[in-house]
Amino acid sequence: MHLTAPARTGRTGTRPRIRDADGMAVASFILGLLGLLVLNLFLGPIAIALAVAALWRGTARRGRACLGLTLGVADLVVLVASMEATGTVSWSL
Template sequence: MHLTAPAGTGRTGTRPRTRDADGMAVASFILGLLGLLVLNLFLGPIAIVLAAAALWRGTARRGRACLGLALGVADLVVLVASMEVAGTVSWSL
């Protein structure tokens, strides 16, 4: 159901759209997976933020958002572990 805001507010709805939240959940999952291989310093935090936003907005894809959140955290853990093993502030395959 689409709710309308009072006249003059400039907004067309008062509830966040679940379709946007579903897209965020899927994007967080994909970025979390990609972050395990490349650019985990950037993709990990983005995956975490997108997953948190999707969960906050009430996504229908709750499992995918939770996986995106876990993968985002895993990206950062992989980065820290790789830096410790290599003894540098960066890593490469």
């Protein structure tokens, strides 16, 4: 008796990938925005990586991914500016 894998019904091969890319675009935006306030050293690069991955996968939320990319870069710019101004690696509001 052969055991076979259950047939995939109702799902296409491309839709889950786009949905994942849309989720990455939203996550990059949220992490980039949050990174302006706290943990910009960690959240900035994560936002950049998620935005690039979402754009590469062809997200339907291209504007959100671009905004997440911009905010991720802004996180790192704010970090460098605050390091230059205070002479330390950490800063607070």
